């Protein structure tokens with residue numbers, strides 16, 4: 001993906017001024033990556049007092065371009081953030097991400113945002129962090145969580161400088177090496193990294209036509225190799241790290257030269273690196289996402305190779321699932337088991353992503369067996385349904401939570417639709433539940449403090465009425481008031497007195 005312009009961020013000092021530290025919090029979040037920042041903003045929608053502790057004083061300088069897929073774009077639209085984020089990114093076709101098998105995108109994908117948005121990760125994190133702060137979250141940089149203890153009433157969180165803070169809940173959004181997960185003693189089983197890859201941005205001396213032609217030729221067989229121009233002579237370079245033996249040290253330009261030679265017979269005259277990195281394909285899933293008052297989300301709960309560009313999307317979607325449930329718990333209206341639906345719903349989604357990345361890694365292998373499977377799958381993807389299925393999987397628009405027996409739409413997210421009151425996703429921006437009613441005879445009654453009611457007999461729905469959760473998933477379908485009341489109680493607790 002091309003590199004869009006990079007916006008400068010305020011220094012950590014000016015951020016600290018904007019976010020003075022209080023002492024009592026409902027939720028402390030460890031880590032201000034994309035997952036932590038999104039979760040903080042979601043909690044603030046419900047007036048939850050939230051503090052985000054980030055160990056780094058400054059944001060990462062690493063300008064890695066990440067792809068936001070359809071479901072994440074929909075979530076941003078549901079919170080009024082999409083236009084802001086889109087202004088810093090570049091739109092790409094939604095297809096071609098499954099094991100980098102390039103196929104035309106099928107017509108009529110079921111989303112109003114049927115594209116991928118490429119955006120530098122630091123820019124996205126900056127936008128999400130600013131949004132969380134604007135919503136009233138406190139973010140403190142240079143503050144690492146080193147330990148905690150939980151009791152019946154809350155969690156005492158220990159920081160590296162010895163300070164202790166108390167909150168009702170702690171959420172570990174502190175990445176793949178999560179301190180919170182380790183202190184919690186939650187296992188992280190899976191496979192260690194077997195395949196290492198170098199990735200960086202640098203200038204290339206060879207003429208662009210030559211680089212593009214050679215890259216196209218080599219990518220016929222080497223799918224973990226590319227040189228992609230960003231403009232101004234700068235390229236994104238990806239090459240297998242097989243010959244680079246010392247995994248403990250950061251890679252050097254010399255490592256890139258050596259590996260490019262090994263694969264392409266030339267180093268393309270690479271020089272003047274902007275940044276150099278290395279990543280592996282370790283695949284692990286936390287045994288539990290919740291232990292009492294401590295929860296895990298994002299990379300702290302799951303890691304997998306970056307094929308298909310799903311990790312950040314998965315973390316942001318975890319945060320979206322967890323935010324309103326944790327807020328409900330804190331506001332006192334959560335039904336008994338609501339918080340436990342977070343691991344029950346999100347762990348299987350992560351399991352599926354881990355599995356599809358395992359499959360994709362096999363399909364990127366240069367061994368004869370996997371290459372034959374890749375050729376076969378490439379043929380199968382000419383069938384529209386196969387291609388569509390894989391795109392919907394990678395982009396997470398086909399996620400269906402298990403809410404029990406019911407029509408196919410139950411448990412799925414509802415696409416954005418036009419209503420007489422405006423666009424559905426615009427109407428979900430406050431993070432409340434929504435009864436979308438074509439019958440004009442139902443009511444949300446005493447739940448009106450947490451669930452909105454919209455009547456539109458002309459709404460483009462195949463069913464009489466849907467109850468949407470704050471994350472846009474369909475919690476109930478029907479036209480019977482008593483049945484609706486029992487589902488309002490299931491998801492939104494006891495009605496207000």
Ligand SMILES: Cc1cc2nc3c(=O)[nH]c(=O)nc-3n(C[C@H](O)[C@H](O)[C@H](O)COP(=O)(O)OP(=O)(O)OC[C@H]3O[C@@H](n4cnc5c(N)ncnc54)[C@H](O)[C@@H]3O)c2cc1C
Nearest residue numbers: 031033034035055066067145175298299309310311312313
């Ligand atoms: C090469 C590559 C390309 C990728 N491309 C994509 C892509 O296109 N699309 C996609 O969806 N994903 C992509 N990913 C994955 C994505 O980068 C991660 O999944 C994502 O960053 C996870 O977000 P997170 O907030 O859960 O964790 P992180 O981004 O790791 O953030 C964790 C934060 O916690 C902080 N922290 C750590 N420990 C502590 C502590 N003890 N106390 C306080 N703070 C702490 C860290 O400093 C960090 O800021 C890619 C990954 C790689 C390696």
